[in-house]
Amino acid sequence: MSCANHLADSLRERGFRMTPQRLAIMHVLYASPKHLSPAQVFDQVRGTVPGVTETTVYRTLEFLSEHGLVRPIHLGSGHPVYEIREHDHHHLVCRDCGGTVEVENSLFKTLYVQLEAATGFQLAGNHLSLFGLCPDCQRE
Amino acid sequence: MSCANHLADSLRERGFRMTPQRLAIMHVLYASPKHLSPAQVFDQVRGTVPGVTETTVYRTLEFLSEHGLVRPIHLGSGHPVYEIREHDHHHLVCRDCGGTVEVENSLFKTLYVQLEAATGFQLAGNHLSLFGLCPDCQRE
DNA sequence: TACTTATTGAGAAAAACTTGCAATAAGGAT
DNA sequence: ATCCTTATTGCAAGTTTTTCTCAATAAGTA
Known part of the structure; x- marks a missing residue:
């Protein structure tokens, strides 16, 4: 990941530290075409960072979410995945x-503007999951 | 709940049964102005249906969701609530x-139509949670 | 009243996180 | 290079939430 240095710097500026664990977790998420569960991240990270724990994965995913580097997604299973x-x-x-x-x-822009006007809320562009039937499954 | 009979009939038509547990859980959700977690539903239901178990609450909430009587909502905590x-x-x-x-x-109607046209999906009107800052909290 | 089977209860167990604390190691200062 | 501070991790145990199995119960029909 060529942006590793940039990422490390941006953390240090804010008083945090870059660690092999954080780097590996970012790596895994970058390499994945899809969102991953904490357990899936853990499975992949343990291959490159021996001794890493699930605890660290949970903590790191929350840390990265808080600082806007990864996005937690709720797909309806009740358990968040990350990308x-x-x-x-x-x-x-x-x-x-x-x-x-x-x-x-x-x-979604138009809708957001309307909602903000109607409610006074200041909306953040958080992730949404809309459910339905895909074209393939409609044919059944 | 005056609609208890209607509800019972609609279940029977589909081969299901009305039970005190199901009725009580519907009751609780009807009486609540807000969505409730399974644990909250359980706490209230155990007052009126002695011996009811958490297992039953989980099963019933899923059952009612599947049949369109209650709506599961994901507010970002990772745990669904129901209404x-x-x-x-x-x-x-x-x-x-x-x-x-x-x-x-x-x-949301306009957006849904656009999305359906763009993707071929047939969207169900599932519940969405949009995040942001309410008017009060913006003043800080 | 009897019968079929949907539904429940009970307990165990799996899954998903969380917590506390001592050990480790980043990154800046010396 | 080495030391120091403290952010971060590992470990182990614990908690919470949810699922599973299976026998017992009871709803609705004949």
């Missing part, structure tokens, strides 16, 4: 096959 | 104070 926070987007989740499709944040 | 499924709506959740505001489903 690198790059571009803002949302997920459509198929109730049948569980498949997910990403949709751009831009489509 | 009676009356009118469709969504929640704005304040990141600071945790307060919630309901917003009508109608505002």
